[in-house]
Amino acid sequence: MTDSTSLTFKSTSTNPRFEAAYSWSKQIFKTLTLPAVGIAVFLVLWSASSMNIKTSLGQFPGPVAVAQQFGTLYDEHMESREKEQKFYERLEKRNAAKLAKDPNYQAKQRKYTGKETFVDQIGTSLITVMSGFLLAAAIAIPLGIWMGLSTTLNAALNPIVQLFKPVSPLAWLPLVTMVVSAMYVSDDPWVAKSFLNSMLTVTLCSLWPMVINTAQGVSTIDDDLVNVSKVLRLSPLTHVRKIVLPASIPMIFTGMRLSLGVAWMVLIAAEMLAQNPGLGKFVWDEFQNGSSQSLARIMAAVVVIGFIGFLLDKGMQKLQAWVSWDK
Amino acid sequence: MSAFLDISHIDMTFPTPKGEFTALKDVNLQIKKGEFISLIGHSGCGKSTVLNVVAGLHQATSGGVILNKKEVKQPGPERAVVFQNHSLLPWLSAYQNVELAVKQVFGNSKSKAETKEWIEHNLKLVHMDHAMDKRPDEISGGMKQRVGIARALAMEPEVLLMDEPFGALDALTRAHMQDSLMEIQNELNNTVIMITHDVDEAVLLSDKIVMMTNGPAATVGEILEVNLPRPRNRLALAEDSEYNRLRSAVLTFLYEKQRKVEVIPTAAKTEAKNSEDDSAAASA
Numbered sequence: 001m002t003d004s005t006s007l008t009f010k011s012t013s014t015n016p017r018f019e020a021a022y023s024w025s026k027q028i029f030k031t032l033t034l035p036a037v038g039i040a041v042f043l044v045l046w047s048a049s050s051m052n053i054k055t056s057l058g059q060f061p062g063p064v065a066v067a068q069q070f071g072t073l074y075d076e077h078m079e080s081r082e083k084e085q086k087f088y089e090r091l092e093k094r095n096a097a098k099l100a101k102d103p104n105y106q107a108k109q110r111k112y113t114g115k116e117t118f119v120d121q122i123g124t125s126l127i128t129v130m131s132g133f134l135l136a137a138a139i140a141i142p143l144g145i146w147m148g149l150s151t152t153l154n155a156a157l158n159p160i161v162q163l164f165k166p167v168s169p170l171a172w173l174p175l176v177t178m179v180v181s182a183m184y185v186s187d188d189p190w191v192a193k194s195f196l197n198s199m200l201t202v203t204l205c206s207l208w209p210m211v212i213n214t215a216q217g218v219s220t221i222d223d224d225l226v227n228v229s230k231v232l233r234l235s236p237l238t239h240v241r242k243i244v245l246p247a248s249i250p251m252i253f254t255g256m257r258l259s260l261g262v263a264w265m266v267l268i269a270a271e272m273l274a275q276n277p278g279l280g281k282f283v284w285d286e287f288q289n290g291s292s293q294s295l296a297r298i299m300a301a302v303v304v305i306g307f308i309g310f311l312l313d314k315g316m317q318k319l320q321a322w323v324s325w326d327k
Numbered sequence: 328m329s330a331f332l333d334i335s336h337i338d339m340t341f342p343t344p345k346g347e348f349t350a351l352k353d354v355n356l357q358i359k360k361g362e363f364i365s366l367i368g369h370s371g372c373g374k375s376t377v378l379n380v381v382a383g384l385h386q387a388t389s390g391g392v393i394l395n396k397k398e399v400k401q402p403g404p405e406r407a408v409v410f411q412n413h414s415l416l417p418w419l420s421a422y423q424n425v426e427l428a429v430k431q432v433f434g435n436s437k438s439k440a441e442t443k444e445w446i447e448h449n450l451k452l453v454h455m456d457h458a459m460d461k462r463p464d465e466i467s468g469g470m471k472q473r474v475g476i477a478r479a480l481a482m483e484p485e486v487l488l489m490d491e492p493f494g495a496l497d498a499l500t501r502a503h504m505q506d507s508l509m510e511i512q513n514e515l516n517n518t519v520i521m522i523t524h525d526v527d528e529a530v531l532l533s534d535k536i537v538m539m540t541n542g543p544a545a546t547v548g549e550i551l552e553v554n555l556p557r558p559r560n561r562l563a564l565a566e567d568s569e570y571n572r573l574r575s576a577v578l579t580f581l582y583e584k585q586r587k588v589e590v591i592p593t594a595a596k597t598e599a600k601n602s603e604d605d606s607a608a609a610s611a
């Protein structure tokens with residue numbers, strides 16, 4: 001179909017209006033039609049092959065089953081929210097009633113302890129990944145800048161960075177868990193230990209791409225720009241602020257994008273392994289649960305994980321376009 | 328009597344993987360206040376090295392530079408540099424590039440309004456006031472070079488150092504820039520050291536032309552005084568006998584006394600030598 005339209009457009013391409021329309025239709029074809037075809041083919045292949053896969057939990061879910069699960073997951077979430085609201089209403093009523101009888105009554109503030117829903121888990125994972133990533137950035141970017149400026153520091157730290165960079169999150173996790181439970185003792189914890197474990201594991205894994213890229217960006221700044229700074233006798237701080245930072249923004253962002261991708265992958269794995277709240281735990285729980293719906297629910301989680309990863313990268317790209325000068 | 332700028336018996340050796348390389352040997356030059364000096368010589372002879380030593384970006388192996396009775400030990404805004412490839416900060420507009428220098432040099436001694444006025448004044452000097460808010464990637468090579476000059480001038484330097492400021496420009500833009508520079512020089516009477524490859528440019532602009540011998544161990548070969556009256560006009564000078572005498576003196580120095588094997592590969596031998604020279608120049 002598209003072929004025949006493009007042919008008619010081509011034959012009249014001497015007319016500028018048609019030319020514009022032709023290039024516009026080509027654009028649409030590339031940005032909308034082709035991806036749609038790709039997705040359609042994927043869905044067909046998926047549903048065809050899923051019919052031939054039988055597991056102990058029943059048939060492997062096809063696209064339709066997964067789509068249905070999205071609905072179910074959402075309903076479950078709304079239901080849980082409703083329950084929660086009712087719970088608090090009841091609590092309040094009871095407290096009010098008791099307070100009316102006895103003015104000295106200390107109102108009880110209990111918390112609702114329902115099971116986290118899928119949507120709650122998404123929220124938890126997002127907060128965890130952003131916290132871990134931001135902490136990593138707060139350490140990695142200044143450290144990277146320092147390493148890029150000082151060949152001495154770079155020589156001293158480079159082996160350590162290279163050594164830790166390829167370490168899998170699964171190796172960090174037990175260490176982080178043990179250290180956190182030993183060090184983070186508080187009667188009234190500010191954040192949950194499980195959150196801290198996931199977050200620190202994310203931080204440890206997403207530090208390195210940012211350190212490496214920032215250091216490289218800083219150390220490869222054009223000599224001429226450095227000479228300008230020297231002639232102007234900029235103070236070290238002004239030099240970093242006015243020359244080094246803007247000059248290495250592109251590389252810093254490359255590192256940040258790499259790191260955020262790593263962070264998201266690491267988090268899901270860490271949540272699964274440690275059964276810390278989040279999407280990873282959701283997947284693990286469904287796997288343990290082993291109901292006939294489990295595989296479809298896991299598949300739904302997989303799609304969401306992928307989509308969030310994609311959105312995180314897009315967001316980072318937008319941020320990069322917004323702050324950087326080399327567009 | 329001591330000169331305003333005294334480049335005193337400078338030697339410069341660079342450590343290289345193949346051992347020490349002596350780029351400069353006993354470069355000695357005295358410059359008066361307000362003088363316009365051209366440095367001319369074949370590629371790779373060491374002109375940039377001399378300039379960098381005066382700028383303080385390189386430290387001479389022996390000898391030294393004395394400016395206004397003070398020894399030059401590090402770079403500073405009183406010796407502003409116009410770099411060969413403009414070296415504007417690509418993320419700042421023309422105005423902001425000059426502003427960075429002005430704020431750094433004058434700090435709090437100028438009010439906000441004065442600062443703005445001074446930046447705009449300097450951009451006007453180089454005829455760039457119409458494109459102040461454009462970033463370097465939005466303006467032509469000649470315009471970038473002009474902003475670079477405005478930035479240097481705005482620092483009110485004691486010495487203005489220019490490394491082939493017009494080297495990358497086409498002939499027309501170049502002529503225009505030379506005229507602008509003469510105008511500015513007439514007005515401000517800066518002390519200038521300018522590196523050039525262009526004989527006409529050297530004669531047109533300078534009070535003295537310093538001709539350097541070929542490296543390694545390059546040094547000052549001859550110094551030619553240019554006593555042509557100012558303001559100078561390139562068209563009128565084309566017929567001038569003194570101008571032509573000076574011009575041929577420089578050409579004689581470059582192409583007879585300091586003759587370099589030219590890039591015409593007549594034999595395998597010359598070719599080998601040339602590629603050697605090229606790689607030496609490229610490594611600079």
Ligand SMILES: Nc1ncnc2c1ncn2[C@@H]1O[C@H](COP(=O)(O)OP(=O)(O)OP(=O)(O)O)[C@@H](O)[C@H]1O
Nearest residue numbers: 341350369370371372373374375376607608610611
């Ligand atoms: N950092 C350095 N290390 C080693 N050798 C150097 C260094 N800088 C310059 N040289 C050498 O010193 C010599 C002079 O270099 P310089 O850049 O001063 O030449 P130039 O006269 O400015 O040349 P051009 O006209 O091509 O710019 C060259 O042979 C170059 O290879």
Ligand SMILES: [Mg+2]
Nearest residue numbers: 374375376490
């Ligand atoms: Mg040079």
